[in-house]
Amino acid sequence: MTRPSQPxxxxxSGQDPxxxxxxxxxxxxxxxxxxxxxxxxxxxxxxxxxxxxxKTVSRVINKSPSVRGETRDxxxxxxxRVGFRPDPQAxxxxxxxxxxxxxxxxxxxxxxxVNMQMGALDGLRGSGNELVVHPCDWKAxxxxxxxxxxxxxxxxxxxxxxxxxxxxxxxxxxxDELDVPFIRVTARNNDVQPPIAGLQVVSRDRVGCxxxxxxxxxxxxxxxxxxxxxxxxxSAHERRAGFEKGLANHGLxxxxxxxxxxxxxxxxxxAQKMLNRPDRPTAIxxxxxxxxxxxxxxxxxxxxxxxxDLTILGFDDAPIATRINPTLTTVRLPTRDMAKMxxxxxTSADTRPGASFVFDSALIIRGSSGPAPK
Amino acid sequence: MTRPSQPxxxxxSGQDPxxxxxxxxxxxxxxxxxxxxxxxxxxxxxxxxxxxxxKTVSRVINKSPSVRGETRDxxxxxxxRVGFRPDPQAxxxxxxxxxxxxxxxxxxxxxxxVNMQMGALDGLRGSGNELVVHPCDWKAxxxxxxxxxxxxxxxxxxxxxxxxxxxxxxxxxxxDELDVPFIRVTARNNDVQPPIAGLQVVSRDRVGCxxxxxxxxxxxxxxxxxxxxxxxxxSAHERRAGFEKGLANHGLxxxxxxxxxxxxxxxxxxAQKMLNRPDRPTAIxxxxxxxxxxxxxxxxxxxxxxxxDLTILGFDDAPIATRINPTLTTVRLPTRDMAKMxxxxxTSADTRPGASFVFDSALIIRGSSGPAPK
DNA sequence: TTATCTAATGACACCGGTTACCATATAAGA
DNA sequence: TCTTATATGGTAACCGGTGTCATTAGATAA
Numbered sequence: 082m083t084r085p086s087q088p089x090x091x092x093x094s095g096q097d098p099x100x101x102x103x104x105x106x107x108x109x110x111x112x113x114x115x116x117x118x119x120x121x122x123x124x125x126x127x128x129x130x131x132x133x134x135x136k137t138v139s140r141v142i143n144k145s146p147s148v149r150g151e152t153r154d155x156x157x158x159x160x161x162r163v164g165f166r167p168d169p170q171a172x173x174x175x176x177x178x179x180x181x182x183x184x185x186x187x188x189x190x191x192x193x194x195v196n197m198q199m200g201a202l203d204g205l206r207g208s209g210n211e212l213v214v215h216p217c218d219w220k221a222x223x224x225x226x227x228x229x230x231x232x233x234x235x236x237x238x239x240x241x242x243x244x245x246x247x248x249x250x251x252x253x254x255x256x257d258e259l260d261v262p263f264i265r266v267t268a269r270n271n272d273v274q275p276p277i278a279g280l281q282v283v284s285r286d287r288v289g290c291x292x293x294x295x296x297x298x299x300x301x302x303x304x305x306x307x308x309x310x311x312x313x314x315x316s317a318h319e320r321r322a323g324f325e326k327g328l329a330n331h332g333l334x335x336x337x338x339x340x341x342x343x344x345x346x347x348x349x350x351x352a353q354k355m356l357n358r359p360d361r362p363t364a365i366x367x368x369x370x371x372x373x374x375x376x377x378x379x380x381x382x383x384x385x386x387x388x389x390d391l392t393i394l395g396f397d398d399a400p401i402a403t404r405i406n407p408t409l410t411t412v413r414l415p416t417r418d419m420a421k422m423x424x425x426x427x428t429s430a431d432t433r434p435g436a437s438f439v440f441d442s443a444l445i446i447r448g449s450s451g452p453a454p455k
Numbered sequence: 456m457t458r459p460s461q462p463x464x465x466x467x468s469g470q471d472p473x474x475x476x477x478x479x480x481x482x483x484x485x486x487x488x489x490x491x492x493x494x495x496x497x498x499x500x501x502x503x504x505x506x507x508x509x510k511t512v513s514r515v516i517n518k519s520p521s522v523r524g525e526t527r528d529x530x531x532x533x534x535x536r537v538g539f540r541p542d543p544q545a546x547x548x549x550x551x552x553x554x555x556x557x558x559x560x561x562x563x564x565x566x567x568x569v570n571m572q573m574g575a576l577d578g579l580r581g582s583g584n585e586l587v588v589h590p591c592d593w594k595a596x597x598x599x600x601x602x603x604x605x606x607x608x609x610x611x612x613x614x615x616x617x618x619x620x621x622x623x624x625x626x627x628x629x630x631d632e633l634d635v636p637f638i639r640v641t642a643r644n645n646d647v648q649p650p651i652a653g654l655q656v657v658s659r660d661r662v663g664c665x666x667x668x669x670x671x672x673x674x675x676x677x678x679x680x681x682x683x684x685x686x687x688x689x690s691a692h693e694r695r696a697g698f699e700k701g702l703a704n705h706g707l708x709x710x711x712x713x714x715x716x717x718x719x720x721x722x723x724x725x726a727q728k729m730l731n732r733p734d735r736p737t738a739i740x741x742x743x744x745x746x747x748x749x750x751x752x753x754x755x756x757x758x759x760x761x762x763x764d765l766t767i768l769g770f771d772d773a774p775i776a777t778r779i780n781p782t783l784t785t786v787r788l789p790t791r792d793m794a795k796m797x798x799x800x801x802t803s804a805d806t807r808p809g810a811s812f813v814f815d816s817a818l819i820i821r822g823s824s825g826p827a828p829k
Numbered sequence: 830t831t832a833t834c835t836a837a838t839g840a841c842a843c844c845g846g847t848t849a850c851c852a853t854a855t856a857a858g859a
Numbered sequence: 860t861c862t863t864a865t866a867t868g869g870t871a872a873c874c875g876g877t878g879t880c881a882t883t884a885g886a887t888a889a
Contacts, residue, residue, distance in 0.1 A: 121607070123874095123875060123876085124875065124876060125875080125876095133838075133839085134838065134839045134840075135839095135875090135876080135877095136838075136839060136840080136841095136877080136878090137837085137838060137839075138876095139876065139877060139878095140837095140838085142876090143877085147836065147837060147838085148837075148838085149836085149837060149838090152837080152838085166604075166608055167875080167876065168548075168608075168610075168874085168875055168876070169553075169608065169609065170544055170547045170548045170553055170610060170874085170875080170876090171548050171844090171874065171875030171876040171877090172875075172876055172877080173544045173844095173876090174542075174544045174545050174548050174843095174844050174845065174846085174874090174875080174876070174877085175843080175844055175875080175876045175877035175878080176844090176876085176877070177844070177877095179543075179544060181585075181587075191565040191566040191568070191569040191570075191774070192565040192566075194565070194569055195565040195568055195569060196565075198588055198590070199590060202588075202590065211555070211587045211609060212587065212588055213555075213585045213586065213587055214572055214576070214586055214588050216572070216573060216576065230540075233495070234540055234542075234543065235543065235585060236542075236544065345777070345778050371778070374778045375778075377780065378778075378780050381780045382780075400565070400775070401774070401775055401778055403719070404719050404745070404748050404749075404752075404775055404779075405778070405779060406751065406752050406755045406756075497844095497845060497846085498845065498846060499845080499846095507868075507869095508868060508869050508870080509845090509846080509847095509869095510847085510848090510868070510869065510870085511867085511868060511869085513846070513847065513848095514867095514868090516846090517847090521866065521867065521868095522867075522868090523866085523867070523868095526867085526868090541845080541846065542844085542845055542846065544844085544845080544846090545844070545845030545846040545847085545874090546845075546846055546847075547846090547874095548844090548845080548846070548847085548873095548874045548875065548876085549845080549846050549847035549848075549873080549874055550846085550847070550874085551847095551874070
């Protein structure tokens with residue numbers, strides 16, 4: 082039975098008669114007086130109002146177990162009433178770390194970036210942390226130094242790294258050295274990479290791609306072309322492996338493969354080449370939506386109708402997927418959820434180092450995939 | 456001839472013999488010794504190495520004029536050699552403000568957001584400020600309170616507000632009250648709005664739209680349809696006014712106007728309506744690219760070829776503009792430059808309150824606009 | 830009953846910079 | 860030469876929290 086944290090204006094040894102003059106008491110309530118001053122409360126204000134030392138208030142803020150329940154309730158009550166919120170700057174200075182999470186990336190896909198930012202913020206909400214975005218030039222000369230400066234100077238509380246930067250072993254090592262918690266987002270389960278200290282969010286691009294492969298074979302396609310992704314990206318390999326698996330499940334392989342670099346133009350060119358072959362494929366899979374959209378263009382120029390003459394598939398479920406005609410059959414990754422998980426795990430103390438969090442991709446069937454022409 | 460900032464270990468009244476033992480002196484150089492410790496330098500380290508008080512170092516950092524040139528050079532030299540960088544947290548605590556710039560927006564256009572972020576970071580580079588992104592729900596219940604919390608708690612150094620939130624008078628007043636420097640990005644010159652305290656970056660959407668209107672008339676079109684933008688956005692009015700001006704310059708007006716809300720679907724529906732009219736327009740202008748892309752879809756479904764049967768124009772030069780077939784004639788705004796200007800002006804002390812910085816839009820002719828069919 | 834231990838709390842220095850104010854040195858004016 | 864103005868540097872307090880360690884009170888053991 083907890084004593085109802087009665088406003089035992091400290092030192093008050095609860096006098097009964099007081100109840101009768103509630104109104105007067107309120108006007109004499111130190112907290113009310115304080116509120117009239119309309120000043121942002123500091124820890125000192127809370128301490129004096131609660132008649133405890135600021136250290137005790139600090140303990141309450143930081144949920145130290147060594148505070149008597151009664152005291153804790155009293156302090157929390159005052160905190161709530163005066164609307165006290167500890168200053169992140171001062172706290173950060175004392176803690177030797179800011180309450181900032183850095184988001185590091187070098188990725189041209191705007192929708193992806195915005196999704197990740199939104200997701201990261203979802204996960205940060207209420208944690209008292211803010212998100213500092215840090216796009217960078219991964220391949221530039223002083224990249225690592227620049228990141229070091231950023232992390233050290235801002236004393237970041239944590240770092241989220243997006244692909245493809247997330248594959249930079251040097252960066253991971255650096256973050257390790259700087260002793261800052263970090264989490265990387267990647268498409269590859271690091272069964273190959275040397276184990277790293279940080280956390281990771283892993284997307285299983287393969288899953289949805291395998292579904293897509295099966296889907297396409299199920300539609301009767303036998304000559305299937307593939308526009309590969311940027312070779313530096315693990316996602317490119319994972320997706321390809323997934324699609325191939327889907328085909329292989331039915332004893333098929335790609336009839337033709339062209340390189341691409343995830344850009345619209347590269348997809349366009351690759352598709353042109355494929356579609357000009359004597360054994361033109363009846364279906365083309367792009368390693369991402371932008372390249373698939375490029376294939377649309379190539380098909381359009383050759384007078385091919387989609388999906389009647391040509392089936393096209395992509396990956397990402399980018400905005401463009403629903404803005405082209407016909408809408409694009411593609412594979413979706415729960416990017417926002419992944420980012421949310423990333424920031425949540427990064428800021429929750431009870432995450433064990435090295436942990437991985439896995440998300441599956443899934444096929445989304447739209448108008449660009451149809452039965453193979455006879 | 457500047458005296459080579461010789462390690463005149465202050466108090467040294469320059470003794471000649473010293474020069475002879477340069478080498479010995481270097482090995483005994485306190486700075487070298489310090490560097491061997493591999494510890495991040497603090498202002499105290501710099502002060503003791505330079506044999507001055509930390510206050511003097513502080514003066515140098517903050518470019519106080521009341522430091523002797525000689526002293527300043529010496530201190531700067533030490534700062535450079537030990538790689539000292541003042542801690543933003545400590546500095547912020549003393550200054551009562553962080554070195555964070557908040558970017559506030561509620562805008563679904565990913566490419567626009569990313570461009571603005573990049574631009575803002577361009578302008579912040581080297582200023583010692585970081586960018587904290589803050590997407591929000593402009594129309595939500597406690598919107599203003601939430602912003603207040605954000606700005607106050609983080610003690611932001613400045614705020615950049617993007618459209619359409621930038622039109623919220625309540626928000627502008629709040630920022631005024633909080634006394635935080637801010638700059639809004641808007642399409643409307645505030646000849647209508649009451650004057651505000653903050654700065655603004657103004658885009659002249661009209662300019663490029665007028666060009667576009669003339670372009671379309673020049674191609675012989677006489678029946679021109681317009682898909683309007685979200686009525687709440689000043690950009691919608693400005694663009695429309697610009698297009699109308701372009702037509703009016705040649706004695707024309709829109710033959711039909713349909714409402715839209717900047718979304719792909721709304722553009723699709725609006726175009727459907729227009730194209731099913733008996734006096735079908737030969738050209739359709741979308742108030743943004745997404746809606747123009749929607750018009751593509753409508754045209755496609757009706758078997759209309761672009762630009763042979765139908766000319767379509769958009770606004771934004773979004774990524775989709777070059778990913779659809781044919782590529783979209785549109786109007787471009789220098790968004791990144793605008794954001795760069797915004798953050799630069801926000802962080803430069805010598806900007807007078809209330810200043811506006813104006814950017815022009817410009818027509819980009821691509822494949823979706825052609826001669827009017829006979 | 831007294832000694833010992835543990836839980837709860839407070840005093841004080843400190844995080845790394847800043848401002849306010851004072852002290853000193855130098856230059857100018859009488 | 861002596862006083863007054865001006866420029867410069869030093870000292871202490873402060874920004875708003877936290878760590879360390881000492882202290883107090885209550886509980887347990889002897």
